[in-house]
Amino acid sequence: MNTRFCPKCGSEKGPFVKGFCMECFLKDHDLVQIDEEIELERCVKCEKINLKGVWKENSVENIEEWVGKKVKIKEITDEKITVILDPEEEHTNAKVIISGELGGEPIRLEKEIKIKFKDTQCADCAKLSGDYYEAIIQMRFDGEMKEEKADEFEAMLAQILGERHKSDGLAIVVKAIPQKTGADFLIGSKRAAKNAAEKIAKKFNTKVVSSYTLIGVDKTGKEKIRHTHCVRVK
Ligand SMILES: [Zn+2]
Ligand SMILES: [Zn+2]
Incomplete structure (x- = not known):
């Protein structure tokens, strides 16, 4: 009987992806890319945030959507990205959850990132201050x-x-x-x-x-x- 095992760590525990156990495969492949800390401009006067050049309301939904669009994914198919904000004082921590399939196997990955607010003035408030x-x-x-x-x-x-x-x-x-x-x-x-x-x-x-x-x-x-x-x- 042929026993399947991981050539890297010897594990016989599946699922296997391209011949390797899931754990080893993920260690060697960076499937999810997003900066650990991302900066977000926030208006000191009206609290609006700069989302790709557009000043929008500082809401959990807006930030989560913005973070989600920054995630780059490789090899995972049927991917679903979920962002969950955990607001703190200076920083905001966000959990990014990616689920989908990898080599036909279901997969779920998590990344913790930080959103660092940068104080500034939005276009409207800058105008009004004059x-x-x-x-x-x-x-x-x-x-x-x-x-x-x-x-x-x-x-x-x-x-x-x-x-x-x-x-x-x-x-x-x-x-x-x-x-x-x-x-x-x-x-x-x-x-x-x-x-x-x-x-x-x-x-x-x-x-x-x-x-x-x-x-x-x-x-x-x-x-x-x-x-x-x-x-x-x-
Ligand atoms: Zn392995
Ligand atoms: Zn403003």
């Missing part, structure tokens, strides 16, 4: 300002921008400047400003009067425009 704003919402009262309505206006503006902030990092009030009969709200994002002005006007049963001013020309020769949306509260 008092950047694309639009102005003007809250105006005919005659005297009514405190209660002004508060309602401001709360609604904060709520609308807050809802958009996850997908549009510029959707914030950069500055609020009191005026004689209202206030000017400088808004980072022109799209968010337009949307907010329209919603607020609808709520107050009034109209938005929009205009724009040319504020300069950028490096490519494109005109830079600042939008102003005036909402008259009756």
Whole structure:
């Protein structure tokens, strides 16, 4: 009777892969490649993370997906990659589990890696830190300002921008400047400003009067425009 054994360690315990026992085969072959420590840029202001050049929400799902795409696999077929994050203070440890088949045998491998966060500023926050704003919402009262309505206006503006902030990092009030009969709200994002002005006007049963001013020309020769949306509260 022919007994199968591993030419390297002599083990008779299967399964065998290309003639060797699984253990010896894995020792000699680097089937799963991923750096033990990977760096991830994180915004110190809004906590968003830089995933391949796109600033996204700092969520477990986003990080796990990003780590999973960094794993390179050889020889394993029907592979399934699972990433499980184990958050700690400075670092985040992640377990990468690869399952599939190797030479017709089921296989499951695990790797522990570290994600090192690098503090930086995302593109939007860098802009906003320089008092950047694309639009102005003007809250105006005919005659005297009514405190209660002004508060309602401001709360609604904060709520609308807050809802958009996850997908549009510029959707914030950069500055609020009191005026004689209202206030000017400088808004980072022109799209968010337009949307907010329209919603607020609808709520107050009034109209938005929009205009724009040319504020300069950028490096490519494109005109830079600042939008102003005036909402008259009756
Ligand atoms: Zn062996
Ligand atoms: Zn940011």
